Amino acid sequence: MTEQGLDQLRKELVDINFAILNLLNRRGRVVTEVMKVKQRGDIPVFVPEREQRMLEEILANNPGPFPDKTISHLFKEIFRASVALMESQQEQGLRISRTNRKEDLRIRIGKRELGGDPVVIAGPCAVESESQMEMVAADLARLGIGFLRGGTFKPRSSPYAFQGMGEPGLEILRRVARKHDLVSVTEVMDTRTVDLVAGYADVLQIGARNMYNYALLREVGRCDKPVLLKRGLSATIDEFLWAAEYIVSEGNGNVILCERGIRTFERQTRNTLDISAVPLLRMKTYLPVIVDVSHAAGRKDILAPLARAALAAGANGIMVEVHPFPAVARSDSQQQLDIEEFREFLEQTGLSAPSAADGATRTP
Numbered sequence: 029m030t031e032q033g034l035d036q037l038r039k040e041l042v043d044i045n046f047a048i049l050n051l052l053n054r055r056g057r058v059v060t061e062v063m064k065v066k067q068r069g070d071i072p073v074f075v076p077e078r079e080q081r082m083l084e085e086i087l088a089n090n091p092g093p094f095p096d097k098t099i100s101h102l103f104k105e106i107f108r109a110s111v112a113l114m115e116s117q118q119e120q121g122l123r124i125s126r127t128n129r130k131e132d133l134r135i136r137i138g139k140r141e142l143g144g145d146p147v148v149i150a151g152p153c154a155v156e157s158e159s160q161m162e163m164v165a166a167d168l169a170r171l172g173i174g175f176l177r178g179g180t181f182k183p184r185s186s187p188y189a190f191q192g193m194g195e196p197g198l199e200i201l202r203r204v205a206r207k208h209d210l211v212s213v214t215e216v217m218d219t220r221t222v223d224l225v226a227g228y229a230d231v232l233q234i235g236a237r238n239m240y241n242y243a244l245l246r247e248v249g250r251c252d253k254p255v256l257l258k259r260g261l262s263a264t265i266d267e268f269l270w271a272a273e274y275i276v277s278e279g280n281g282n283v284i285l286c287e288r289g290i291r292t293f294e295r296q297t298r299n300t301l302d303i304s305a306v307p308l309l310r311m312k313t314y315l316p317v318i319v320d321v322s323h324a325a326g327r328k329d330i331l332a333p334l335a336r337a338a339l340a341a342g343a344n345g346i347m348v349e350v351h352p353f354p355a356v357a358r359s360d361s362q363q364q365l366d367i368e369e370f371r372e373f374l375e376q377t378g379l380s381a382p383s384a385a386d387g388a389t390r391t392p
Contacts, residue, residue, distance in 0.1 A: 052106070059110045074114075079107050122269060122313075123276045124283070129314045132344075135254050135282045137211045137230055140174040142254075142284060143316035147345040148379055149213055150370065151177035153322075153360040154190065155197035161204045163352040167367045169208040171374065176201070176210040177233075177347065181217045181225075182359060190358040198228035205230070213256060219247045226251045236261050236288055236323075239271045249278025258286045258320065261299070265308055272315060284316045285309055286347065287338075289324030298326020298363070301334055306341035318345035322363045331365070332376035339377065348373065 066072070083103055087096045094102075122128075134143035141147075151164055155178040165176055180197030182190060193200070198214065205212035215233040216225040222244070225232060231254045238244055239260035248255045255275055259268045272283050287306060289299025301324035309317045319338035321331045335346045351357045351364040365373060 055106070056110065056113050059114060063114045074111060083107075122273050123281075124269065124272055124313045124315055126312055126314055131314065133281070133314050133316060135284065135316065137254060139209070140211050142175075142318075143344055146339055146343065146379065147175060147318075148173050148374070149175035149177050149318065149345060149347040150350045151175075151213075152179075152351040152357065153349050153364060154179040154182055154358055155193055155201050155214075156358055158200050158204070160352055161200050162207075164350055164367075165204040165208045165210060167370075168350070169210060171371065174209075174211055175213055175231075175345075176205050176208075177213040177349075179359075180214050181221065182215075195224065195228075198225065202228045216244070216248065219244050222247045222251060226253045229253065231256050231284075233286075234258060234271075239263055239268070242271075242274055245271055245274035246278050249275040249280045251280060253280075254282040254284060255280060256284045256286055256318075258288050259290065259302075259305070261291045263290070265305055265312070268305075268309075269313060272313070284318060284344075285313070286318050286320055287324075287343075288320035288347075297324065297330075299324050301325070301338075303337050303341050306338060306343050310342045316344040317342070318347055319343045320347040322347065322349040322360070326360075326363050328363055328365055328369065331363075332373050335373070335377045335379075346377070346379070 083100060086103055087099060090096055090099050132143055134141055150168055150173050152160065155161055161176075161178060164178075168176060178197070178201050180192050180194060180201060182192035201212050201214055204210075211230045212228070213231040213233055214225060214229045215235050216222055216229075217235065217238060222232070232248050232251070233256040234241075234244065234248065236258045237260075239258060240263075245257075257268075257272055257275065260271075263271075268285065272285060275283050287302060287309070289297070289301045292300040294300050301319070301321070306317055306319065309315075319335070321334040321338065322328075325331055325334060331348060335348070338346060348370070349360060349364040350367065350370045351361075352367060354361050354364040354366055357364055
């Protein structure tokens with residue numbers, strides 16, 4: 029073969045390479061349009077069975093010289109790249125995506141701020157009495173903690189267990205929080221009580237059992253109070269982000285994500301704390317991310333190590349349950365710290381009192 033003939037073949041290979049490149053990008057554009065049509069029609073985006081049928085048709089029409097094994101490998105990579113492209117497009121389409129906002133969201137609530145340096149949200153599992161909440165709130169204020177949590181409507185597995193005090197509990201929570209200059213955080217469980225709870229609390233919490241309650245997510249998305257959204261018991265990170273998107277899409281951009289452990293086969297802890305979720309969420313979204321170590325562990329002897337791990341992973345805060353007398357608590361007694369244990373917890377995690385500048389609990 030002459031040098032001129034070799035050059036011609038090389039040119040043909042270059043032309044083929046660019047033709048393949050153009051076809052691959054054309055396929056990517058079509059895949060993106062297919063995804064948009066499916067989303068509008070609420071059709072499942074990923075259908076592995078269809079990809080398998082496409083691959084079988086391709087192999088049935090393979091004229092060679094590449095063997096079926098090679099063609100199968102190449103097209104599987106093309107399919108995999110197409111799925112990755114669709115996932116990327118979905119993620120970039122979210123209002124809460126990091127691609128839409130590079131800087132972290134900082135939520136100002138009175139004198140407190142959430143989304144910058146780590147904060148601590150502490151308090152009992154449930155509001156049980158005025159004296160109980162007064163003791164906790166007074167000690168939290170002395171320790172420099174700015175956020176007081178307490179359940180007033182309690183989602184319990186048993187319908188006969190303590191369900192919370194309801195509106196009287198909300199009144200107590202608001203009263204003691206204001207007395208000690210604390211931000212109040214409590215759960216809302218029902219679309220019918222959103223306005224009621226928002227009238228008392230500074231931050232509305234959506235519990236793990238309600239992460240998939242889209243009507244409730246939309247309702248809190250229409251109110252003007254920050255929302256602390258907990259990850260569902262077995263929710264994927266993508267499902268968690270979509271739940272946050274429901275809230276933001278209704279106009280309320282002040283959403284705090286809370287990793288609280290997911291359900292696995294492990295029985296040494298109440299749930300399995302997904303530490304990897306913290307950096308992943310921080311990468312994918314600009315929303316603040318906190319970690320509820322109490323509900324993740326279901327026991328109090330490992331709360332400090334879990335909190336240190338969460339902070340090291342980039343969490344903007346820690347939620348922990350504190351009760352003046354955990355042994356007689358009406359719910360979750362085994363995981364609540366008493367005041368002295370809470371002081372030790374703060375020391376072991378390196379969390380210190382707030383600076384005068386912003387009232388936020390800081391790491392040294």
